[in-house]
Amino acid sequence: MNCYSWLFLLTLLFGFSNLIGQSISLDECYTLARKNYPAVRKTDLINRIGHLDMANANTKFLPRLTISGHASYQSEVIDYAALFGDAPLPGGIMPPVISRDQYRIQAELSQLLYDGGQNRFEKEIIHANQLAQESQLEAELYPIRNRIQTAYFSILLVDARLQLIDLSKSTLQQQLRKIEAAIANGMAWKSQADELRVELLLLESQISELESTRRSWLGILALFTDQDIPASVKLEQPEITSIDTSIRRPELNAFNARQLLFSTRQNQLKAVSRPDVSLFLQGAYGRPTLNMLKNEFGPWYVAGLRLQWPLAAVYTVKNKREIFELNRLSVDAEREVFLLNTRMDIRQQQENIRKYERLIEHDEDIIVLRVAVTAAAEAQLESGVITVHDYIQKHNAEHAARLQKQEHQLHRLLAMHQLQQLTGN
Numbered sequence: 068m069n070c071y072s073w074l075f076l077l078t079l080l081f082g083f084s085n086l087i088g089q090s091i092s093l094d095e096c097y098t099l100a101r102k103n104y105p106a107v108r109k110t111d112l113i114n115r116i117g118h119l120d121m122a123n124a125n126t127k128f129l130p131r132l133t134i135s136g137h138a139s140y141q142s143e144v145i146d147y148a149a150l151f152g153d154a155p156l157p158g159g160i161m162p163p164v165i166s167r168d169q170y171r172i173q174a175e176l177s178q179l180l181y182d183g184g185q186n187r188f189e190k191e192i193i194h195a196n197q198l199a200q201e202s203q204l205e206a207e208l209y210p211i212r213n214r215i216q217t218a219y220f221s222i223l224l225v226d227a228r229l230q231l232i233d234l235s236k237s238t239l240q241q242q243l244r245k246i247e248a249a250i251a252n253g254m255a256w257k258s259q260a261d262e263l264r265v266e267l268l269l270l271e272s273q274i275s276e277l278e279s280t281r282r283s284w285l286g287i288l289a290l291f292t293d294q295d296i297p298a299s300v301k302l303e304q305p306e307i308t309s310i311d312t313s314i315r316r317p318e319l320n321a322f323n324a325r326q327l328l329f330s331t332r333q334n335q336l337k338a339v340s341r342p343d344v345s346l347f348l349q350g351a352y353g354r355p356t357l358n359m360l361k362n363e364f365g366p367w368y369v370a371g372l373r374l375q376w377p378l379a380a381v382y383t384v385k386n387k388r389e390i391f392e393l394n395r396l397s398v399d400a401e402r403e404v405f406l407l408n409t410r411m412d413i414r415q416q417q418e419n420i421r422k423y424e425r426l427i428e429h430d431e432d433i434i435v436l437r438v439a440v441t442a443a444a445e446a447q448l449e450s451g452v453i454t455v456h457d458y459i460q461k462h463n464a465e466h467a468a469r470l471q472k473q474e475h476q477l478h479r480l481l482a483m484h485q486l487q488q489l490t491g492n
Contacts, residue, residue: 089297089299089300089301090300090301090302090303091296091300091301091302091303092302092303092305093215093216093219093302093303093305093484094305096215096219096288096291096292097212097215099291099292099293099294100211100212100215100291100292101208101211102293103291103292103293104208104211104291106204106207106208107208109204110201110204113197113200113201113204114197116197117193117194117196117197120193120197121190121193121194124186124189124190124193125190127179127182127186127189128178128179128186130176130177130178131176131177131178131179132174132175132176133174133175133177134172134173134174134175135172135173135174135175136170136171136172136173137170137171138168138169138170138171139168139169139170140167140168140169141167141168141169142167143167144165144166144167145165145359146165163360163361163362164362165355165359165362166354166355166362169353169354169355170353170354170364171351171352171353171354172351172352172353173349173350173351173352173353174349174350174351175347175348175349175350176347176348177345177346177347177348177373178345178346178347179343179344179345180344180345180346181342181343181344182338182341182343183338183339183340183341183342183343184337184338184341185335185338185339185341187338188331188334188335188337188338189335191331191334191335192328192331192332192335195324195327195328195331196328198324198327198328199321199324199325199327199328201324202317202320202321202323202324202325203321203324205317205320205321206316206317206318206320206321208317209316209317209318209491211291212488213485213488214291215288215291216481216484216485216488218284218287218288218291219288219302219305220477220480220481220484221280221284222281222284222285222288222302223302223304223477224473224474224477225277225280225281225284226281226302227470227473227474227477228273228277228470228473229274229277229278229281231466231469231470231473232270232273232274232277232466234466234469235270235462235463235466236267236270238462239263239266239267239270239459239462240267242263242445242448242458243260243263243264243267245449246259246260246263246455247260259454259455262455262456262459263455263459266459278298281298282298285298285300304480305480305484307480307483307484307487310483310486310487310490310492311490311492312413312417312486312490313490313492314406314409314410314413314489314490314491315490315491315492316405316409316489316490316491317491318405319402319405319491322398322401322402322405325398326395326398326399329391329392329394329395329398330391330395332391333388333391333392333395336384336387336388336391339377339380339381339384340378340380340381340384342374342375342376343374343375343376344372344373344374345372345373345375346370346371346372346373347369347370347371347372347373348368348369348370349368349369349370350366350367350368351366351367351368352364352365352366352367353365357369409489412489413486413489413490416482416485416486416489417486419482420479420482420483420486423475423476423478423479423482424479426475427472427475427476427479430468430471430472430475431472433468433471433472434465434468434469434472437461437464437465437468437469438465440461440464440465441461441462441464441465444457444458444461444462445458
């Protein structure tokens with residue numbers, strides 16, 4: 068075998084060992100799911116749109132060049148000959164003849180000097196609108212964590228059941244070996260061994276069903292995280308000790324961002340009733356020129372200071388200001404409803420946690436008693452006092468008690484994570 072074959076074999080073995088030892092945590096699933104979720108792509112789009120809007124707003128104070136032209140024909144013009152006759156005007160000037168067809172091509176260069184603060188408010192609105200969209204997107208992405216939790220803890224529950232079944236299977240196999248030895252010595256019946264074998268086959272069926280369920284939930288995690296998660300992966304049990312019940316949900320940031328947007332738009336109304344001041348320079352070529360008495364083609368220019376004051380906008384300022392204020396109050400009402408519902412959910416989840424804590428305490432007492440009962444049943448079986456069927460019942464009762472404790476522990480842990488999800492901490 069050459070060096071390349073050895074290298075290939077070592078690579079396979081290394082990859083296989085990594086695959087077997089691979090593990091994943093709940094936080095990693097959150098991170099991967101967020102990164103892979105299609106809606107996350109909107110974040111980049113929102114940023115790009117905001118950048119372009121801001122770039123457009125920054126061009127307002129750049130010089131602007133406007134080019135225009137027109138050609139026209141008038142049905143009537145000033146007839147100086149009719150007013151003064153054919154005689155020369157004082158100074159020997161002949162009365163001009165104005166053409167009915169007129170032509171002009173014109174360029175105007177303007178520079179905005181003052182816009183009443185509208186450009187500043189426009190930039191603030193762009194920023195506030197981008198913040199509102201990003202905050203709303205974060206609020207929309209947050210519920211993904213619930214779906215990840217459901218899949219993750221479902222797998223943990225399956226793993227707990229498989230672990231307990233393996234323990235039960237090992238105990239029954241040990242008991243089967245004792246029965247087979249007793250049969251060989253003529254001290255037990257073959258039917259007793261068969262009953263244990265049936266119970267082991269039932270456990271194998273449960274294992275197959277649970278493994279299928281596990282693969283199904285792993286497939287859901289794989290879709291969310293966009294990762295090839297092997298069936299051998301080990302899920303780390305997420306530990307959590309205490310939770311701060313103060314609410315820090317992303318929805319609150321979305322409410323704040325919407326209020327900021329309405330406030331910014333309300334502030335912009337201050338600039339609506341202010342005038343715009345700009346410099347301008349017009350240059351043109353055509354006929355007639357600014358000298359109307361000279362009926363010839365020629366150039367001219369006009370320069371000056373322009374003031375524009377849209378007084379009609381003042382009529383609607385009061386109503387618009389009230390509309391934005393009502394929108395802010397509407398957001399306040401939505402926030403209060405959200406906080407009320409969240410506080411009720413938090414209280415209910417806290418009670419669920421206390422419920423599972425009480426159940427776990429009872430489960431521990433039950434398991435102690437069930438272990439003692441099973442141990443006594445095992446001794447009675449060896450003495451021939453009870454049947455294998457009676458022993459299996461006692462053994463299954465202990466197994467059910469252990470499984471119930473495992474489920475209650477996982478449900479308590481899930482409830483704590485759901486409480487953390489509700490608070491946003």
